[in-house]
Amino acid sequence: MDDDSRTKRWERRTEVPLGTASLLYLAAYAVHVLALGLSGAGQALCLAVLLAAWVLFALDYAVRWRLSGDGARFVRTHWLDTLVLLLPLLRPLRVVRVYEAVLHRRGRPRLTLHARVIVYAGLSVALLGFAGALAVYQQEHAEPGATIRTFGDAVWWTCATLATVGYGDVSPVTPLGRLVAVGLMACGLALLGAVTGSFSSWLLQVFSREEEPTRDGPGDSEGPPGK
Amino acid sequence: MDDDSRTKRWERRTEVPLGTASLLYLAAYAVHVLALGLSGAGQALCLAVLLAAWVLFALDYAVRWRLSGDGARFVRTHWLDTLVLLLPLLRPLRVVRVYEAVLHRRGRPRLTLHARVIVYAGLSVALLGFAGALAVYQQEHAEPGATIRTFGDAVWWTCATLATVGYGDVSPVTPLGRLVAVGLMACGLALLGAVTGSFSSWLLQVFSREEEPTRDGPGDSEGPPGK
Amino acid sequence: MDDDSRTKRWERRTEVPLGTASLLYLAAYAVHVLALGLSGAGQALCLAVLLAAWVLFALDYAVRWRLSGDGARFVRTHWLDTLVLLLPLLRPLRVVRVYEAVLHRRGRPRLTLHARVIVYAGLSVALLGFAGALAVYQQEHAEPGATIRTFGDAVWWTCATLATVGYGDVSPVTPLGRLVAVGLMACGLALLGAVTGSFSSWLLQVFSREEEPTRDGPGDSEGPPGK
Amino acid sequence: MDDDSRTKRWERRTEVPLGTASLLYLAAYAVHVLALGLSGAGQALCLAVLLAAWVLFALDYAVRWRLSGDGARFVRTHWLDTLVLLLPLLRPLRVVRVYEAVLHRRGRPRLTLHARVIVYAGLSVALLGFAGALAVYQQEHAEPGATIRTFGDAVWWTCATLATVGYGDVSPVTPLGRLVAVGLMACGLALLGAVTGSFSSWLLQVFSREEEPTRDGPGDSEGPPGK
Structure with a gap:
């Protein structure tokens, strides 16, 4: 120990x-x-x-x-x-942990589980996407025949990849760019799965919590009963 | 209070x-x-x-x-x-809440949890998709080299984006249009996750409920037993 | 009653x-x-x-x-x-119910819940996809500028749409074809969500069931203990 | 028995x-x-x-x-x-089972359920993707008008298909190649659903486990209490 x-x-x-x-x-x-x-x-x-x-x-x-x-x-x-x-x-994914540690040290109340998963996964996707767009842009922009010619294209392509939409209007053509793309697909799918899963389970939780007050008792919406 | x-x-x-x-x-x-x-x-x-x-x-x-x-x-x-x-x-997403409030005031029985999530998420996706298609159409239709030239194209592109299919036959080319697209991907993914998740859990529920009557007792399908 | x-x-x-x-x-x-x-x-x-x-x-x-x-x-x-x-x-989706009723009448044991959801959703996707491919082919194949020219193209496009892959090498161009496509996306997503969800929960169940025998007791894999 | x-x-x-x-x-x-x-x-x-x-x-x-x-x-x-x-x-999917059996025989502790599903599904996706890329490459590379001309293209296309991204920059054009593609979509979707589902439930588990120590008691992070 x-x-x-x-x-x-x-x-x-x-x-x-x-x-x-x-x-x-x-x-x-x-x-x-x-x-x-x-x-x-x-x-x-x-x-x-x-x-x-x-x-x-x-x-x-x-x-x-x-x-x-x-x-x-x-x-x-x-x-x-x-x-x-x-x-x-x-590496920047570690920043997600630091962010939590800093929040914790300042005595801030912890977020609920779902909110934390969404915030952390969202932050991770943003950092990962930025790093991936940089790496793909570096590999592609000077390549003859490439469709990713500006950093804006690379960011747009990254968003379409992470959301698994994949328009294909721009896409990497070099082996290294495609390798980065595959890594981005894998990480992005896993993290997006976490975001989507948490969001939908949070939605369900919200809806079921909203249902309870109507069962708890009447008068709740008519004003306080004198206390 | x-x-x-x-x-x-x-x-x-x-x-x-x-x-x-x-x-x-x-x-x-x-x-x-x-x-x-x-x-x-x-x-x-x-x-x-x-x-x-x-x-x-x-x-x-x-x-x-x-x-x-x-x-x-x-x-x-x-x-x-x-x-x-x-x-x-x-803003129009608030209409979803109003719809519920109006139903509630009229004393209509609440839908089941799954049905409500599906209805609300479906309504939200429809409103969001309409607003997104309008915004993308406004940004794109006059742009040289754009593939989204009519409002029909914009709606078609929005549907393909929200379903994460992303054919890429039409896609935004302006920075603002792409920004709207990224927002649409993010919101759409979350809401679709809710719809898909609820639908599949509702399906499972339906199947398990259908299974119960066959266990409850025989004669149920032969007609009422005299009572 | x-x-x-x-x-x-x-x-x-x-x-x-x-x-x-x-x-x-x-x-x-x-x-x-x-x-x-x-x-x-x-x-x-x-x-x-x-x-x-x-x-x-x-x-x-x-x-x-x-x-x-x-x-x-x-x-x-x-x-x-x-x-x-x-x-x-x-309509042919009703065949899925008939299939179950016929199996039931013959006294066949019911499939487990997961297997039934997978079989029914798979059968529904197949019927829906076939009907959708027919409808899209009817709308598109004679259109000038269409990319869906043969029924094989229509089936290939339907599969790519139902799996939300959406290559975009062929895609509908007529308003009616695109309307069918949107319906196919919506139904397909919901049914595929059911298949994927059931399959993954079935996988988890299988793995957890496989884990139990090793805990139940030793000698189980060495042969029957004399009985 | x-x-x-x-x-x-x-x-x-x-x-x-x-x-x-x-x-x-x-x-x-x-x-x-x-x-x-x-x-x-x-x-x-x-x-x-x-x-x-x-x-x-x-x-x-x-x-x-x-x-x-x-x-x-x-x-x-x-x-x-x-x-x-x-x-x-x-067939090579069976290797996944052999891998487990070998690990088991060596007395290695079993992985947790989530880790096993991720490892097995990941391994299966890799083997399946390699076999699929080979089969598609064999069908396509000599076809006139094909976009999949090298094995690298086939692997890139396979990754984009299994992640349901589907750029469409390269895609099969022969009937047999498309048949393999449809099988790949179906298997890949199911296996990816398992990976994504397990990963996100594992994430949720990790976060909820991380939450417990802060409830267990104070002093845990200040050093050992003398024992």
Whole structure:
């Protein structure tokens, strides 16, 4: 239990710096991809931020590995962390946890379960979609024969993909762009399933709660009974 | 509780006028968008109706804010009302509530939970889809290179989007049209999730209810036993 | 209860003839649409079968209305029957009920709830899809600029629509074809939601049932303990 | 029960050889389809492996039929096995079972129900998608007017189909290719429904479990209380 609490303390202390590093990573990647007219120094700065953030993530992974006391099992039991280390664009998803932790520290009451799933899944879809649109735009925009030519196209394509609508007016043509697209489909489907499922079960809950007052008793809607 | 009951009384009194104003708003917007050959006076009338309805919505929002007794918290706890105030095309969704209130006042028995979710979500999808088709048509029809050229195209595109089919034979090309499309995807997905979920759970319920009579006893299908 | 039992007796007696009439209706419609080289007499026979079947449906509707003893309320409480009377292509869905009744009469054990929902929804989707493909093909195949030119195209388009995949390589262009398409999307989504929901809950049930034997006791897989 | 245990013993003994044969079948089919420059001898070897594996499957089916002691009923009660015998490309799905059996034999703890459904459905989707992409590629790549010209296109199309996104930038044009596509849509939808459903219910479970510690008691996050 000592190891556990040390791991927990580590996680509590590092979550805000690591969350900030995640957002910096995403921002630096966005600038790197979108700011085509950036000078060489600007590009170098972006790459430096990307590298520094990634080193931070690797350090955090290493420290948590050592604190866990597990051997090679850690890689498998924490496969999500391992995957995020290899694909740091998924890192900003951690911000969702930081957001909750910050809310919690300020003593805010927790949201209801459904609201939390919707907020977290919505936030995750937004971050994931932004990262995916950046990655697809980077792969596609200079390709001959590509239909995704501006970042706006990439965002539009991402929305149509995450909603599983898939118009096909624009779509990736390069192998790497298509690989990102498949990842986006898989993650997006799972997260959207969570949003849709929670929303519909919340709707059902709301409707059944609305039904109760009419059974509780008369006079409720006529004004307070004197008390 | 006094505040609450005053809010409730306010809501009960305003729901029919506000519902009518919502439908007028939608109708005026539809005329404004679709009646291209309308004279200047007709267009001015439409805009006057749009503005008057919006002022009514804003007044209702202000009154409910004051009655609630909350300060700035009201904006956050009633974020849905705030959003609807800013995007009045979502307003007609309130008609769904009015419809229920009117049914209730006439002493009609409530529908079962599943039926209500299906009716409300279906009605909401229809109103939302109509408003969305109007907005997309307004943005797109005059754009060079657009594929949505008639209102029929816009309605067809809206249906394919709300069902997440997304043929892509027609699709928006302007940034604003695409923004509306993304909103339509998000709302539509959530509402369709509700419809699909309720329908399938209702189907399961029906099948399990149909199974019971065969267990209850024999002779049920042979005619009444003399009583 | 006397009225109820008379209605039930009527339904039991008419279900097989009406089911046969439904299938004849669908077959005659298919021949009417697909057999382009049919002689005038053949076409007249098809139309006669279509009309005769529809008159049967109308008679059944009238008898059940009278037996129910309800007045105008019948139209609303039996809105599904009313809709089916107006759109007789939906009629073959009744075959699903006949299929169950026949199985039941032969003393076959009922399928489990999940299996029944999957079988009925699957059968309904198949019948609905066939009728929809016929209707869309009839509207589209002679239209200039249409992409649905053969019945194979129409079936392929129907499958892509019912699965909400919607490639868009072929899609209807006429207003009536698109109206059928929207109905197909709505029905298909609901029925597919039922299939998907039942299948996934059945999967979960299977997995949880598979888990139990390993808990029940050892030796179960080593052979019978002597009994 | 003796028959049952003999069937079980048979299944336990054959699962690893049959699983290996399934993978060999899939591999031989992949080589047969993709290795266009293969010499005549190589092609003959592939066909021999395909035939040998299929004979093994048929033998297994026959033995299990005889062991079951059922007559013609076996074909109906084991319709999934019958279908797999006729469409051996579905055979590799059995590998999913072998994977579980191997894990079980090594004494590994079972995964939780949700994790198992996700892993099995994910694995099945991957195998099914690979087999489907191969079959579609074989039908389409040499067809004039086809848009699926490389195996990469076929895989990309398969992913877009299984996720029900359906861009339509590439899509099958031959009748057989479209038949495979429809099967892929049906199976993919069911399996994806299982993945999405389990993932979202797992998400809900995780969130509700995360909520409990905050109720259990204070001090949990402040360090161990001396024990």
